[in-house]
Amino acid sequence: MQPQTAISGRSVRFSTQVSGLPQPQVFWYKDSEVLSTSYKCKFLHDGDEHTLLLLEVFPEDAGEYSCTVSNRFAEERTFAVTGKRPEFTKTIESLQRQEGAQGVFSYTVTGDPLPEVQWLKGTSHIQPSGFCIIVNNPDGSGFINIKSVKQEHSGIYTCKASNQYGEASSGTAECHTELCVIDKPNFVRPLGSVAAVVGAALHLECQVDEDTGVTVSWTRDGRKVHQSPDCKLLFEDKTVTLDILKTTLKDCGNYVCTVANEAGSASCSTTVKVQGKSYLVKFQGNCSICNFCKSAVLEVNTVQFSGVHFR
Template structure:
């Protein structure tokens, strides 16, 4: 039972913390890239009276690299203001609501991420006067004690611009969990995807939950996270989406082609000069033919994806050396 305290300044009550998905704790291990963000202390539901001077959420997280944390209320991002204060001290993160009103009622959530993965925690803020009846929970024992568990996960994907893609998860639970979808991009932060978010369609059927992306473009690229949450806890699944065929990538391909062409042009000129010095004068037509063959041979052995890498330079140097030796030997033999 939740007790009501009369004094607004202290009428603050922490409700029972939510449980973590056991699979989520297993995921909080170290890898070659670092450590997955893990919530050490979850957010807890708060109940306060109207006019309370300060309502304070706090949670502790760990992970490496140091995770980024984003705050949301009812799916909308929060930012610092005179009414909302945020603080970070090492692993402890706090969110404070100043001079609480009934408009502050809602679900508050923290999305935590780093290069390895993501974590999530949420809680509710209830604003109720001492004379108001307490709301009865309709949750049964199963809802209260068993957190959701993800049975089937989606994986990282790479698709072409203009195509369609679906992320799907299968979630186990005696009652259907609440499903949230988020997209994170380093340059733009986190997007909380809702039913009316342009470019996205959400669907749920029994244990299957999906996010559909139509006509994929630059705006869809990023890391997607599905969060299944109930009163007992949460379960997460995250994976990245890379969109190929973007204008920037097409421009890079053209630059690679230009790089090869410029490099080979200079190289064939050097080959021609060395051939002339070693074997005497040759016909202009033969020289041009030799240059064309050199360029064709070099281009046929090069992969555009290797341009600029150390392997590319080593391969190109080796091929040019072989071709120079072969052409000099061939020309010298013809003049003997």
């Protein structure tokens, strides 16, 4: 039998000559599955010629057809292959790239005849250019290479393969794949100056323009600040915060917030000053500050007690 190329909706005929004594039995198969008479599949017999007639073929009818003839002395099988509609052997993985990197989508497709492959971004067809290389190999493999991705290259890409037996699209379940171009984070609102009081809460806040794959770290005077029951670190909706519930004198210093992703990093800083509380201290008696008074009222800062003496 000869391989056949068919047009969708038309009929296809496979014929083979059969002879033998006793009269052989004839069976027809599609992809190793035996065929039986149906509204579109007919078996014809005229002398030694046996024919399989497919009355109306569609892309799903493409495949390998065979005929087995046998009697008690021997068995023989002949094959014929119709065209095959395109089929991607694996999905095309989505990509996340930083600006300036290469974005390469690869595919492998089967089909007979070899399918024609097209790439689309959204609904627009992509043509080869100085920044975009498209390769379709004779073995059914190929790729598209965007040599230096930019933010405008982000989006949904579709790879389509087609021949006269049908069309296939590969990618996610929606037949698409995605390119996400990320930029390094930058501060749109850096840390501001902060003055805190012992025992009060301390709140530091800044905002960035990118949160894709971004990690955040804090340091105080070069030492890493860790999350703890007394220190809450949060990164949400592109806003970075550090909250100390009860500030102590040791919380003063230079705070640096660093945000980073695959594309790079950025930092901002502020100096935190912590002041002691002020108290009114009343005395009855003599004071070394004023030997002429028998009573005194002093306003003393808790961080300056070392310079005041009482008796």
